[in-house]
Amino acid sequence: MKKMGDMLLRQEPFSEIVMGNTAIVRAMVEAGTRVVTSYPGSPTPEIAAAVASIPKDARPFYFEFSTNEKVATEVAYGAALNGHLSTVFFKSVGLNVAADTFVQLSLMNIIGGMVVVLGDDPGANSSQNEQDNRHYAYLSYTPVLEPANPQEVYRFYLEAADLSRKLCMPIILRLTTHVCHAKEKVAFQGWTPQPADDTPRFDVANGPYIPITRLVFPMKARALENLEKVAAWAEKSRLNQVFDHGNRKRGVITMGPPCLSLLDVMRDVEEKPDILKLGVVYPVPRESVVRFLREHQEVKVLEELDNELEKEVKAIAYDLGLTTRVTGKMDADDWMGEYTPDKVRQVMAKTWPDLVPAPVAPPVAVEAVPDRPPQMCPGCGHRSAFHAIRQALAGTDITVADIGCHTLGFLPPYHMGQLLMCMGASTGMGSGLSLFNKTRKVVTFMGDSTFFHAGLPGIINAIFNRHNITMIVMENGTTAMTGHQDHAASGRNFNEVTDKIPIRRILEGLGISHISEVDTYQQEQLGKLVQEAVAVEGFSVVIARHPCMLKFTREQRRRPDFTLRQVEIDQETCERLHVCVSEFGCPTFTLGKDGSVKVNTDLCIGDGSCLQACPTAAIGKPKIVNKAG
Numbered sequence: 028m029k030k031m032g033d034m035l036l037r038q039e040p041f042s043e044i045v046m047g048n049t050a051i052v053r054a055m056v057e058a059g060t061r062v063v064t065s066y067p068g069s070p071t072p073e074i075a076a077a078v079a080s081i082p083k084d085a086r087p088f089y090f091e092f093s094t095n096e097k098v099a100t101e102v103a104y105g106a107a108l109n110g111h112l113s114t115v116f117f118k119s120v121g122l123n124v125a126a127d128t129f130v131q132l133s134l135m136n137i138i139g140g141m142v143v144v145l146g147d148d149p150g151a152n153s154s155q156n157e158q159d160n161r162h163y164a165y166l167s168y169t170p171v172l173e174p175a176n177p178q179e180v181y182r183f184y185l186e187a188a189d190l191s192r193k194l195c196m197p198i199i200l201r202l203t204t205h206v207c208h209a210k211e212k213v214a215f216q217g218w219t220p221q222p223a224d225d226t227p228r229f230d231v232a233n234g235p236y237i238p239i240t241r242l243v244f245p246m247k248a249r250a251l252e253n254l255e256k257v258a259a260w261a262e263k264s265r266l267n268q269v270f271d272h273g274n275r276k277r278g279v280i281t282m283g284p285p286c287l288s289l290l291d292v293m294r295d296v297e298e299k300p301d302i303l304k305l306g307v308v309y310p311v312p313r314e315s316v317v318r319f320l321r322e323h324q325e326v327k328v329l330e331e332l333d334n335e336l337e338k339e340v341k342a343i344a345y346d347l348g349l350t351t352r353v354t355g356k357m358d359a360d361d362w363m364g365e366y367t368p369d370k371v372r373q374v375m376a377k378t379w380p381d382l383v384p385a386p387v388a389p390p391v392a393v394e395a396v397p398d399r400p401p402q403m404c405p406g407c408g409h410r411s412a413f414h415a416i417r418q419a420l421a422g423t424d425i426t427v428a429d430i431g432c433h434t435l436g437f438l439p440p441y442h443m444g445q446l447l448m449c450m451g452a453s454t455g456m457g458s459g460l461s462l463f464n465k466t467r468k469v470v471t472f473m474g475d476s477t478f479f480h481a482g483l484p485g486i487i488n489a490i491f492n493r494h495n496i497t498m499i500v501m502e503n504g505t506t507a508m509t510g511h512q513d514h515a516a517s518g519r520n521f522n523e524v525t526d527k528i529p530i531r532r533i534l535e536g537l538g539i540s541h542i543s544e545v546d547t548y549q550q551e552q553l554g555k556l557v558q559e560a561v562a563v564e565g566f567s568v569v570i571a572r573h574p575c576m577l578k579f580t581r582e583q584r585r586r587p588d589f590t591l592r593q594v595e596i597d598q599e600t601c602e603r604l605h606v607c608v609s610e611f612g613c614p615t616f617t618l619g620k621d622g623s624v625k626v627n628t629d630l631c632i633g634d635g636s637c638l639q640a641c642p643t644a645a646i647g648k649p650k651i652v653n654k655a656g
């Protein structure tokens with residue numbers, strides 16, 4: 028990590044193979060960014076990992092993980108009003124949480140400049156939907172730059188920062204999963220550290236900053252004027268690019284990764300269409316589009332997810348009465364998933380079958396890759412919790428999931444969590460499910476990071492409105508699902524020890540009278556506490572606690588005195604009831620064709636949480652094995 032940190036601060040120009048998520052941090056350094064904020068969410072957490080690789084005292088900017096995306100946006104905005112170039116980054120759905128703040132940003136005179144980095148997720152690789160955040164750009168009058176690869180991530184961030192500073196307005200840098208995680212050799216320019224100006228420059232005279240009543244109108248007018256300035260700049264921007272193949276019959280207007288896939292698909296095509304690749308995707312550079320339309324008889328708009336660009340291009344063609352035939356999604360009917368080369372080949376083959384032959388099935392049948400459903404790690408405290416809670420509940424209860432590793436409780440064999448929405452939604456949904464419901468207990472789950480992120484309003488609502496539900500806080504001390512980022516109850520904050528804000532004390536402070544807590548490995552006790560809690564009329568809480576074992580084991584394995592322990596199954600005692608496989612479900616156990624159960628020694632971490640699951644006590648206590656991790 029130190030090596031990465033050193034690289035990110037190198038002063039001479041250099042080239043290095045890096046991810047998009049790393050390239051952007053170098054750009055932040057070069058641009059003179061002073062404040063960076065975030066809340067973790069894929070595909071962006073590696074940006075924070077790259078930030079963390081620069082030691083705090085050498086880091087030229089302040090970084091924080093805020094409690095959620097809205098707060099992160101507000102912190103970055105506040106800093107920018109003092110004159111500091113700021114950046115906030117988060118995942119696609121993070122913008123839904125940040126939206127109430129975000130949509131006002133373009134109304135404000137953000138004197139320091141502010142770049143909003145979005146990690147959109149076509150393909151829903153790690154999100155609960157595929158939302159196309161270009162829609163937010165339209166509704167908030169915020170320009171969008173969209174890079175296609177790590178080199179462009181670096182370049183586009185520098186442009187976004189510059190533009191944002193000059194026009195004192197927010198700029199969205201829209202990344203997608205592919206761009207965040209792709210690796211390529213990126214050429215970086217040199218960097219000369221500049222002395223920071225820490226004068227707090229906030230001045231009401233730069234405002235208005237209070238968007239109420241009639242003030243809203245001049246502020247909105249400012250946003251619209253800024254958008255026009257960006258549109259004029261976009262016409263000349265080298266972020267837009269024409270690939271002139273001398274084909275005046277057919278052209279493609281595209282952007283980001285779909286453009287790279289298109290170039291790939293067109294490699295062997297003789298009559299390659301011309302390509303207009305937009306880097307400024309909102310506002311669309313109208314003149315450039317008009318020129319391209321006039322030059323071609325047919326234009327295909329190729330874009331991932333929704334058809335924002337297609338609507339723009341068609342509207343321009345219609346307004347000017349152009350006869351160019353424009354096609355897009357409406358013809359190709361392909362609104363889902365990443366535009367990989369295979370996908371783009373399919374789409375293009377529908378539009379121009381004479382140019383791009385439809386993909387043929389591979390000549391040799393390729394064996395399908397076996398399904399690998401997500402699962403909890405060996406030793407995961409959530410597994411012990413779900414195993415115990417499922418047995419403790421009556422079976423008719425309604426169980427409500429929340430977002431996090433514990434969402435996986437919905438999978439067989441636990442079936443704990445029958446509905447899911449978004450972070451922090453479990454308590455509100457559970458409250459609704461408890462209304463007019465005298466017969467089925469409602470049990471909701473929530474992770475500890477989620478508790479602080481968006482959990483509290485629903486909890487306070489349940490207390491205030493006396494909803495009859497039991498909440499189980501799955502406290503593992505970290506934001507596990509997104510890669511172990513700290514949160515307010517972790518006792519650490521971005522690598523530094525800090526005070527915990529204890530969840531129990533918050534709940535007590537809210538006046539909840541029934542709160543119990545237990546380590547989830549104490550499965551019987553946990554089951555009893557859950558039964559007691561659901562018997563309570565009103566809002567009750569069980570804190571089901573166990574440290575994230577993936578994090579714990581990783582840390583242990585780095586210690587020189589680490590010894591690996593593993594469990595063993597006594598085949599004499601084992602009655603082949605298979606509870607460890609079919610009910611406890613630790614992936615460590617594998618079922619042989621002869622019905623015997625074996626321990627997978629590549630997986631077992633010797634936590635011993637499985638011992639309680641075996642009715643015949645055939646699983647022996649974890650023993651030291653002569654193998655270091």
Ligand SMILES: Cc1ncc(C[n+]2csc(CCOP(=O)(O)OP(=O)(O)O)c2C)c(N)n1
Pocket residue numbers: 066067068069118120121122124154430431432433434450473474475476477478501503505506507508509
């Ligand atoms: C609005 C939003 N922001 C971020 C994420 C990414 N994300 C998925 S799960 C999760 C939190 C997981 O932490 P926690 O609640 O502690 O549960 P754990 O994974 O530790 O069980 C986050 C931040 C998201 N899904 N939605």
